[in-house]
Amino acid sequence: MNEPFIRPMTIIETLEQHGHEAYFVGGAVRDVIIGREIGDVDIATSAKPEEVMALFSKTILVGIEHGTVVVVLDGEQYEVTTFRAEGEYEDFRRPASVQFITSLTADLERRDFTINAIAMNKDGELLDPFNGQQAIKDRIICTVGEAKERFTEDALRMMRALRFVSQLGFQLEDRTKEAIKEHKSLLQHVSVERITIEFEKMLSGPFVKKAITLMNETGVHDFLPGLYGSARSLAKVANSHLGELKEQNELWALLLLVLEEAECTAFLKKWKLSNRSIKEIEFAVAAFEAVSRDGWTAQILYTYGLERALNVVRLHRAFGIASIQFNAVKEWYDRLPIHSLKELAVKGTDLMSWSGKKGGPWLSETLQLIEQEVVAGRLQNEQSAIKEWLKCNQQ
Ligand SMILES: Nc1ccn([C@@H]2O[C@H](COP(=O)(O)OP(=O)(O)OP(=O)(O)O)[C@@H](O)[C@H]2O)c(=O)n1
Numbered sequence: 001m002n003e004p005f006i007r008p009m010t011i012i013e014t015l016e017q018h019g020h021e022a023y024f025v026g027g028a029v030r031d032v033i034i035g036r037e038i039g040d041v042d043i044a045t046s047a048k049p050e051e052v053m054a055l056f057s058k059t060i061l062v063g064i065e066h067g068t069v070v071v072v073l074d075g076e077q078y079e080v081t082t083f084r085a086e087g088e089y090e091d092f093r094r095p096a097s098v099q100f101i102t103s104l105t106a107d108l109e110r111r112d113f114t115i116n117a118i119a120m121n122k123d124g125e126l127l128d129p130f131n132g133q134q135a136i137k138d139r140i141i142c143t144v145g146e147a148k149e150r151f152t153e154d155a156l157r158m159m160r161a162l163r164f165v166s167q168l169g170f171q172l173e174d175r176t177k178e179a180i181k182e183h184k185s186l187l188q189h190v191s192v193e194r195i196t197i198e199f200e201k202m203l204s205g206p207f208v209k210k211a212i213t214l215m216n217e218t219g220v221h222d223f224l225p226g227l228y229g230s231a232r233s234l235a236k237v238a239n240s241h242l243g244e245l246k247e248q249n250e251l252w253a254l255l256l257l258v259l260e261e262a263e264c265t266a267f268l269k270k271w272k273l274s275n276r277s278i279k280e281i282e283f284a285v286a287a288f289e290a291v292s293r294d295g296w297t298a299q300i301l302y303t304y305g306l307e308r309a310l311n312v313v314r315l316h317r318a319f320g321i322a323s324i325q326f327n328a329v330k331e332w333y334d335r336l337p338i339h340s341l342k343e344l345a346v347k348g349t350d351l352m353s354w355s356g357k358k359g360g361p362w363l364s365e366t367l368q369l370i371e372q373e374v375v376a377g378r379l380q381n382e383q384s385a386i387k388e389w390l391k392c393n394q395q
C-alpha cells in the first residue's frame, strides 16, 4: 500500500470494526493507479456523519447535508463522506437534497468520470464497477453513465474534464465531448470561485495545449469570465511555452498580455482573484510592458524588483522572445547602487537643512531625481557627491 494511504487506513479499520463499510475513493485512487503523485486521500463510507463523528476524537463537520466529515489524524485532514445518491439538482450546481445510501456502487455511479469512480478497500483491492481502470489504460476521460446527466447535475464537471485532459494528457471520449458542446452554457450557473480553481489547474497542467485546443473546439471559453469570443487568443496561449512559467501569477499575466486586455483589474476581478494576486499580476504585466518599451534598464529592475524581473524573463521564454539570463538579472539586481529609497545616502531632512527651505512638493520631486540618477549610476550614493550635484542642478 502506498505511503499516503497508510495513516488514513486506521480510519477505514475503525469504521469497519464498528460494522460500517469504508473505502478510499476519488483522485487518490486514480492517481495511485496512474502512478502520479497523490493529493488528498478521500474516504467513502456507509456510516452516517454522526456515526463517523462519534468514532473519532477530532472531527470537523463540513456539511451535514452533504454527508462530509473531516477526520483529523496527526494534524492531517481526511474527508470522510457518507455514500450518497444525490437527489434532484437545483440550478445545475448543488444537489437540492442528499439521500444517504448503503451501496458503494450507487455512490460511485453519481461521480463524474470513470477514472474517478474507482474505490479501494483496505487490502488495496479495487472495486471498479464502471471500468475506470480500463479507461486509465486507454487514457480516456469518459463520464460515468450519461454525460448529459453528469453535466446537468454539476456543470463544473465540464471544466474538470478539460483540467484532467491538461493534467493527464488523456483523450476526451466522443460522447463526453459532444455533451460538453451541447451543455457548456450551464457553466453560467456555477460559482466563479469553483471555475477559477479548475481553470488554474488546467493552465498549470503539462498537457495544457491539448486542453486549450479542446476548449476552443467545444467553445467552453465563451462561458468563462472575460473570455467570450477569444478562441484566437487562446490558441496563442496554447502555442506558447507555458511550461517555462513557474507561478500562477505568470499564467494570468501571460493570458492578459495575449488578450491585449486593457482593463486588467476588471478582468481579474471577474475571476474573483484576491486583491493581492491582482496587484502582483498587474505589476508583472507592467514590468513586461516596460521592458518591451525600454529594454532592460537599471531603473526597471529597481522599480519592479527582482521577483518581477524574473517573472518577465519567464514570460519572455514562454513567448519564445530572446531575453536576458536569470543569473545575469540576479547579478545586475545585486549590483544596483540602491534597492530602495531607504538606502539613499540623503534624506528629506538633509535637503531641507542644506537649502534652508521648508518641506513641500519640491522635496519628494528632488529626492526622486536623486534616486533616478543614483540608480542609473550617474551619481554616487554619497552625501558629498549628492550635495555637489544639487548645487549644479538646482535652479
Ligand atoms: N464535481 C465533482 C467533483 C468531484 N467529484 C468526485 O469526487 C472526487 C473527489 O473530488 P476532488 O477532490 O474535487 O477531485 P479529484 O478527482 O480528487 O482531483 P484532485 O486530485 O485534483 O483532488 C472525484 O474524484 C469524483 O469522484 C464528482 O463526481 N464531481
Ligand SMILES: [Mg+2]
Pocket (backbone or CB within 6 Å): 026, 027, 028, 039, 040, 042
Ligand atoms: Mg481530491
